[in-house]
Amino acid sequence: MNIAPDGLEFEKVHVWRGDRHVLQGVSAHVRPRELLHISGPNGTGKTTLLRVLSGLLRPEQGSVRWLGQSIMTFRTEYQASLAYASHEPALKGDLTALENLHFAVGLKRRITAEELHAALVRTGVGVCADLPARVLSAGQRRRVALARVLAMSATVWLLDEPYTNLDASGADLVSGLLQAHVQGGGLALVVAHHELRLPCSIRRLELNS
Amino acid sequence: MKVGAWRAFVLIVYRELCLSFRRPEHLFQPLVFFLIVTTLFPLGLSLQLSQLRDIAPGVLWVAALLSSLLSLDSLFKSDADDGTLEQLALSGQGLTLIVVAKTCAHWLLTGLALVVVSPIVAIALGIPTAAFATMMMSLALGTLTLSWLGAIGAGLTIGLRRGNVLLSLIVLPLATPLLIFGAAATERAISGTSAVGALYFLAALCVFTSTLAPFAATAALRITLE
Numbered sequence: 001m002n003i004a005p006d007g008l009e010f011e012k013v014h015v016w017r018g019d020r021h022v023l024q025g026v027s028a029h030v031r032p033r034e035l036l037h038i039s040g041p042n043g044t045g046k047t048t049l050l051r052v053l054s055g056l057l058r059p060e061q062g063s064v065r066w067l068g069q070s071i072m073t074f075r076t077e078y079q080a081s082l083a084y085a086s087h088e089p090a091l092k093g094d095l096t097a098l099e100n101l102h103f104a105v106g107l108k109r110r111i112t113a114e115e116l117h118a119a120l121v122r123t124g125v126g127v128c129a130d131l132p133a134r135v136l137s138a139g140q141r142r143r144v145a146l147a148r149v150l151a152m153s154a155t156v157w158l159l160d161e162p163y164t165n166l167d168a169s170g171a172d173l174v175s176g177l178l179q180a181h182v183q184g185g186g187l188a189l190v191v192a193h194h195e196l197r198l199p200c201s202i203r204r205l206e207l208n209s
Numbered sequence: 210m211k212v213g214a215w216r217a218f219v220l221i222v223y224r225e226l227c228l229s230f231r232r233p234e235h236l237f238q239p240l241v242f243f244l245i246v247t248t249l250f251p252l253g254l255s256l257q258l259s260q261l262r263d264i265a266p267g268v269l270w271v272a273a274l275l276s277s278l279l280s281l282d283s284l285f286k287s288d289a290d291d292g293t294l295e296q297l298a299l300s301g302q303g304l305t306l307i308v309v310a311k312t313c314a315h316w317l318l319t320g321l322a323l324v325v326v327s328p329i330v331a332i333a334l335g336i337p338t339a340a341f342a343t344m345m346m347s348l349a350l351g352t353l354t355l356s357w358l359g360a361i362g363a364g365l366t367i368g369l370r371r372g373n374v375l376l377s378l379i380v381l382p383l384a385t386p387l388l389i390f391g392a393a394a395t396e397r398a399i400s401g402t403s404a405v406g407a408l409y410f411l412a413a414l415c416v417f418t419s420t421l422a423p424f425a426a427t428a429a430l431r432i433t434l435e
Binding site: 091095 | 211212301
């Protein structure tokens with residue numbers, strides 16, 4: 001039986017940072033409607049792995065394939081179907097929350113201000129839409145960053161510790177968004193330090209030093 | 210629906226202009242620096258008008274280069290510091306387009322602004338009004354070339370803590386042809402002879418850097434983003 005290649009697959013990924021062998025042959029295959037939970041102690045290369053999978057960082061060895069094709073051969077197109085949220089919210093303090101979303105999401109797809117506003121409302125920061133990002137609290141910034149991921153309507157989500165700085169309702173929100181995304185046919189790779197309890201197919205990847 | 214390259218270019222330029230007008234002090238500092246440095250020379254040297262005209266092209270161009278350097282540092286660094294550069298790089302638009310758009314916006318905000326205020330400086334230095342058009346043309350070409358050169362330097366020095374000194378050391382030697390031909394064009398315009406030759410050289414440098422520098426700057430950014 002011949003199965004068409006699907007999902008995001010990475011195989012024996014090795015990354016050195018100077019003398020440090022950060023990623024030592026990490027492999028996994030995430031298919032649509034699946035979530036990969038990446039965990040492990042600090043400094044074991046979780047963020048590095050996400051950067052490799054986003055195409056920002058080229059691994060010294062190993063391959064990353066999207067739909068069966070190496071992502072480095074069509075990096076720009078691959079990145080267009082990707083939403084990456086790093087551990088920092090990546091917002092411009094001088095721009096309002098809505099403008100931040102407009103400039104970030106507007107490069108990925110054509111989107112109206114109403115849609116962006118709806119994304120902010122969905123993540124619970126609709127009232128902050130016209131406030132400069134610099135006056136927002138850390139939790140609110142995280143929510144704006146989540147709204148950006150949501151508004152990109154990307155197939156692949158790469159989330160680096162999306163639960164940081166969030167209160168209980170924020171944590172539920174992240175779980176809800178992840179669940180809806182995965183059940184809607186997307187795939188998500190999430191770095192988190194605690195157990196993810198979601199009613200969807202979760203694979204685990206534990207990184208060790 | 211996918212966003213076309215032109216639309217993305219306009220969006221990034223608009224973003225840079227927005228950001229910059231929210232912080233007008235960053236916009237005015239290089240211009241004020243340019244005005245102050247050039248007016249210091251006549252004060253410090255107490256020259257005759259004819260002597261002032263002799264040194265005017267050199268003073269004008271050195272001041273223009275230095276004041277352009279002041280703002281180069283922020284070309285990619287502030288975006289790299291808050292993580293928005295990563296978001297731009299992952300926007301699916303290709304890093305070269307982002308580099309080109311950001312550099313064009315940077316030139317509009319610094320180079321073009323410098324060209325606009327240069328007549329004030331020219332009056333202070335005793336440059337005749339007949340030479341203004343050539344002087345402004347040469348400055349426009351020169352500052353655009355410098356923005357392209359600066360994009361390479363800025364891309365290389367993002368990760369460094371005191372990168373702005375190194376940035377100057379990388380960019381200034383590359384900018385010497387600009388100084389030579391720019392000052393020559395201005396000098397000829399002042400003396401009333403044809404400055405076309407020097408302007409052609411400046412235009413050639415501008416075309417050369419604007420076709421090749423985007424790729425070099427993209428490569429530099431790729432390295433620093435890793």
